[in-house]
Amino acid sequence: MGRRTGAGRGALGHGWTPARGTVTLCAAAALATFVAHPAWGAPGTEGTPTPYAFAEDDTRAEGATVTADAVRLDPGHTYRSALPATGKRYYRLELDSAANAYVSATAVPGAGARVSSADGLEVSVQDAGGTTCSTGTAHFGPTRSPHPIAAWASRETGAGTYGCKGAGVYYVVVERRVPGSSASTPGDWDLELDYVSEPALDRDGATAPPGPWNSATPEAVLGDPIRRAGGAGFAGASALGRGVWQDAIGPGQTLFYKVPVDWGQQLSATVEMGSSTGGDGFVGTALAMSLYNPVRAHVADADAGYNGAQTSAALEPLPPVDHANRHAVGDRVGAMRFAGWYYLAVHLGAPVADRFGDGPFGLTLRVRVSGTPVSAPVYAGRAAPRDVFAVTAADREEAAPGATGDRGASQGAPGAGAMAREDGGARGDGTGRGGPEEDTGTMRLVAAGGIGTGSVLVLGLVWWTAVAARRRARDRWAG
CATH class of the missing domain: 2.60.120.380 (Jelly Rolls)
Known part of the structure; x- marks a missing residue:
């Protein structure tokens, strides 16, 4: 991968301070672009985007090599961990007899890692007696390219389900699925775990899927991008x-x-x-x-x-x-x-x-x-x-449409009002977000500053916001 051009990472000049000299509009645009594209704003190998941005509030959870040492995961939280080239990693769930539990694991090989199309990830939920409640797998597939992949497993208790319904301790088991002929890089993969709990229905629900539904291929959505x-x-x-x-x-x-x-x-x-x-x-x-x-x-x-x-x-x-x-x-x-x-x-x-x-x-x-x-x-x-x-x-x-930071969206854009109405009555009034909250705030500052005498002050705020965002991203990457 080469460095992205056009909408890529902006460069900050050495020794620049908000009070120094005259700041050009080109510099403002470069800084706004740096902050506005989250996929290219995190630190990594020079000229290479990092493969995945973890949630800021991820909790560290080291996977155990045996069930007796497994750390507990709490519903409603995401966790950051690591997955070695060989061996299973265990995490503990404490479940009642009513709620459904869903755990998804996103595996992220390091930048420059090698993988084959058959390499992948397997996630299982097991009860304390070793019974597997469910298993999910994911593979890198025919792109032959390392990228984030996610697999999931669950413990379900509703009507029509069998086994794994009792209250007690359960285990999430995560491991790589690598064929013997694979030439994949043996290093650890980063791992993000997401644990969601779904309550039972207030009364017994359906035990069969719904009836027929419209499976015709929909017409393409048209309009200015x-x-x-x-x-x-x-x-x-x-x-x-x-x-x-x-x-x-x-x-x-x-x-x-x-x-x-x-x-x-x-x-x-x-x-x-x-x-x-x-x-x-x-x-x-x-x-x-x-x-x-x-x-x-x-x-x-x-x-x-x-x-x-x-x-x-x-x-x-x-x-x-x-x-x-x-x-x-x-x-x-x-x-x-x-x-x-x-x-x-x-x-x-x-x-x-x-x-x-x-x-x-x-x-x-x-x-x-x-x-x-x-x-x-x-x-x-x-x-x-x-x-x-x-x-x-x-x-x-x-x-x-019309969220802050969008380009090509305006009140007069063809079809903008119709798209908002068909999407459930949303207003294209610029209140939506096109990326992380800090990105949105920065773009609002740029829009408010204009090209007048306040541009220097606004750009200074943009610069400090960019620096803070990069520091937070660097700390997350390092931590």
């Missing part, structure tokens, strides 16, 4: 509502986005990669998009090859969100069981650089959320984290 930078991890995913969204991506990079999908609504998404200005040949699987539900459980994938001409990949039709979908066979339907944020992880394979250069390459996402929201199921308790299975007015605002 709005620029919104993707995040570098689940926690920093950028919110997208219904519309056409534009970004840029480099080989080996993974960008994260999130879409609010309410009970009864259907989600569809297509990702497009723009043409190249040079190079030749063909990369069989260059572009890959994965969809995850609110507990970071895998739902579906879409991928496309690349020969230098524009290409695209679309998710297969997905059912409306329904609590009873959990009784269906297969992730594509069964994982559409919650309302909340659904995550799109878009990865561009590192081999693209060998044939078409370091990029960045234009990226377009066409997102549709259709259907009228219906009443949520009545739970007997509270989820952890709270509101993880709900879509709030603030969520819709965050995902609406």
